[in-house]
Amino acid sequence: MADSRHRVVIVGGGFGGLYAAQHFRSEPVEVTLIDKRNFHLFQPLLYQVATGGLSPANIAAPLRAVLPDSGTSPCSSKVTDSFAAGYSGNERIPIYLLIVQPVS
Protein backbone atom coordinates (compact mmCIF):
# COMPACT_ATOMS: atom_id res chain seq x y z
CA MET A 1 0.00 0.00 0.00
CA ALA A 2 1.33 3.45 -0.89
CA ASP A 3 2.51 5.62 1.99
CA SER A 4 0.33 8.74 2.06
CA ARG A 5 2.54 10.64 4.52
CA HIS A 6 4.49 13.66 3.30
CA ARG A 7 7.99 12.76 2.19
CA VAL A 8 10.96 14.67 3.58
CA VAL A 9 14.27 14.08 1.79
CA ILE A 10 17.50 15.01 3.57
CA VAL A 11 20.69 15.10 1.53
CA GLY A 12 23.76 14.54 3.72
CA GLY A 13 24.26 12.23 6.68
CA GLY A 14 26.64 14.51 8.56
CA PHE A 15 25.80 16.33 11.78
CA GLY A 16 23.32 18.62 10.01
CA GLY A 17 21.46 15.82 8.24
CA LEU A 18 21.33 13.63 11.35
CA TYR A 19 19.99 16.46 13.49
CA ALA A 20 17.35 17.17 10.86
CA ALA A 21 16.36 13.48 10.82
CA GLN A 22 16.17 13.52 14.61
CA HIS A 23 13.87 16.53 14.47
CA PHE A 24 11.36 14.65 12.31
CA ARG A 25 11.48 11.52 14.47
CA SER A 26 8.12 12.14 16.09
CA GLU A 27 6.50 13.83 13.10
CA PRO A 28 4.01 12.03 10.83
CA VAL A 29 6.26 12.22 7.79
CA GLU A 30 8.29 9.74 5.78
CA VAL A 31 11.97 10.66 5.95
CA THR A 32 14.62 9.52 3.48
CA LEU A 33 18.23 10.45 4.16
CA ILE A 34 20.50 10.29 1.11
CA ASP A 35 24.27 10.22 1.44
CA LYS A 36 26.98 9.33 -1.07
CA ARG A 37 28.45 7.14 1.69
CA ASN A 38 26.57 4.55 3.69
CA PHE A 39 28.16 5.70 6.94
CA HIS A 40 28.39 8.76 9.15
CA LEU A 41 31.94 10.09 9.57
CA PHE A 42 32.71 11.69 12.94
CA GLN A 43 35.04 14.38 11.58
CA PRO A 44 36.30 15.84 14.89
CA LEU A 45 38.35 12.67 15.42
CA LEU A 46 39.92 12.63 11.93
CA TYR A 47 43.21 13.91 13.35
CA GLN A 48 43.42 10.95 15.71
CA VAL A 49 43.02 8.61 12.73
CA ALA A 50 45.62 10.55 10.74
CA THR A 51 48.11 10.26 13.60
CA GLY A 52 47.41 6.56 14.17
CA GLY A 53 45.65 6.91 17.50
CA LEU A 54 42.40 5.48 16.17
CA SER A 55 41.46 3.23 13.29
CA PRO A 56 39.06 4.58 10.62
CA ALA A 57 36.38 2.17 11.83
CA ASN A 58 36.35 3.99 15.19
CA ILE A 59 35.01 7.19 13.62
CA ALA A 60 32.66 5.74 10.99
CA ALA A 61 29.26 4.36 11.86
CA PRO A 62 26.75 2.87 9.40
CA LEU A 63 23.84 5.24 8.87
CA ARG A 64 21.44 2.37 9.54
CA ALA A 65 23.02 1.97 12.97
CA VAL A 66 22.97 5.69 13.71
CA LEU A 67 19.30 5.94 12.80
CA PRO A 68 17.73 2.89 14.46
CA ASP A 69 13.95 2.95 14.86
CA SER A 70 13.91 6.59 13.85
CA GLY A 71 11.53 6.09 10.94
CA THR A 72 14.24 7.43 8.66
CA SER A 73 15.32 5.34 5.68
CA PRO A 74 18.98 5.79 4.76
CA CYS A 75 19.76 5.66 1.06
CA SER A 76 23.26 5.54 -0.40
CA SER A 77 23.51 7.68 -3.51
CA LYS A 78 25.48 10.66 -4.74
CA VAL A 79 23.15 13.56 -5.43
CA THR A 80 24.34 15.66 -8.34
CA ASP A 81 21.69 18.36 -8.16
CA SER A 82 18.77 19.13 -5.89
CA PHE A 83 16.24 17.97 -8.48
CA ALA A 84 17.92 14.56 -8.70
CA ALA A 85 16.92 13.95 -5.07
CA GLY A 86 13.35 13.75 -6.32
CA TYR A 87 13.97 10.72 -8.47
CA SER A 88 14.33 7.03 -7.79
CA GLY A 89 15.52 5.46 -11.01
CA ASN A 90 13.28 7.05 -13.61
CA GLU A 91 10.37 7.43 -11.22
CA ARG A 92 9.60 10.92 -9.91
CA ILE A 93 9.05 11.01 -6.15
CA PRO A 94 6.83 13.78 -4.79
CA ILE A 95 8.78 15.65 -2.13
CA TYR A 96 7.15 17.79 0.55
CA LEU A 97 10.39 19.17 1.99
CA LEU A 98 13.98 18.91 0.75
CA ILE A 99 16.87 19.62 3.13
CA VAL A 100 20.31 19.80 1.55
CA GLN A 101 23.33 19.63 3.90
CA PRO A 102 26.20 18.13 1.89
CA VAL A 103 29.16 20.15 3.19
CA SER A 104 32.08 17.75 2.70
Ligand SMILES: Cc1cc2nc3c(=O)[nH]c(=O)nc-3n(C[C@H](O)[C@H](O)[C@H](O)COP(=O)(O)OP(=O)(O)OC[C@H]3O[C@@H](n4cnc5c(N)ncnc54)[C@H](O)[C@@H]3O)c2cc1C
Ligand atom coordinates in the same frame (compact mmCIF):
# COMPACT_ATOMS: atom_id res chain seq x y z
C1 LIG B 1 39.34 17.48 11.24
C2 LIG B 1 38.08 18.16 11.69
C3 LIG B 1 37.89 18.43 13.05
C4 LIG B 1 36.72 19.06 13.47
N1 LIG B 1 36.53 19.29 14.81
C5 LIG B 1 35.39 19.88 15.24
C6 LIG B 1 35.15 20.09 16.62
O1 LIG B 1 35.98 19.78 17.46
N2 LIG B 1 33.98 20.68 17.00
C7 LIG B 1 33.05 21.05 16.07
O2 LIG B 1 32.00 21.59 16.46
N3 LIG B 1 33.25 20.84 14.76
C8 LIG B 1 34.39 20.28 14.32
N4 LIG B 1 34.60 20.08 12.97
C9 LIG B 1 33.60 20.57 12.03
C10 LIG B 1 32.43 19.62 11.95
O3 LIG B 1 32.88 18.29 11.72
C11 LIG B 1 31.57 20.12 10.80
O4 LIG B 1 31.15 21.43 11.10
C12 LIG B 1 30.36 19.25 10.62
O5 LIG B 1 30.75 17.92 10.32
C13 LIG B 1 29.51 19.80 9.48
O6 LIG B 1 28.36 19.01 9.43
P1 LIG B 1 27.50 18.98 8.14
O7 LIG B 1 26.35 18.04 8.37
O8 LIG B 1 27.16 20.37 7.73
O9 LIG B 1 28.46 18.40 7.02
P2 LIG B 1 29.24 17.02 6.99
O10 LIG B 1 29.45 16.45 8.35
O11 LIG B 1 30.43 17.28 6.13
O12 LIG B 1 28.22 16.06 6.25
C14 LIG B 1 27.94 16.21 4.87
C15 LIG B 1 27.44 14.85 4.36
O13 LIG B 1 26.98 15.03 3.03
C16 LIG B 1 27.42 13.94 2.24
N5 LIG B 1 27.51 14.41 0.86
C17 LIG B 1 28.34 15.34 0.36
N6 LIG B 1 28.09 15.52 -0.95
C18 LIG B 1 27.07 14.66 -1.28
C19 LIG B 1 26.37 14.38 -2.49
N7 LIG B 1 26.66 15.03 -3.63
N8 LIG B 1 25.39 13.46 -2.46
C20 LIG B 1 25.09 12.80 -1.31
N9 LIG B 1 25.73 13.04 -0.13
C21 LIG B 1 26.70 13.95 -0.13
C22 LIG B 1 28.78 13.56 2.82
O14 LIG B 1 29.09 12.20 2.53
C23 LIG B 1 28.56 13.81 4.32
O15 LIG B 1 28.13 12.64 4.99
C24 LIG B 1 35.75 19.45 12.51
C25 LIG B 1 35.95 19.15 11.15
C26 LIG B 1 37.09 18.52 10.74
C27 LIG B 1 37.29 18.20 9.27
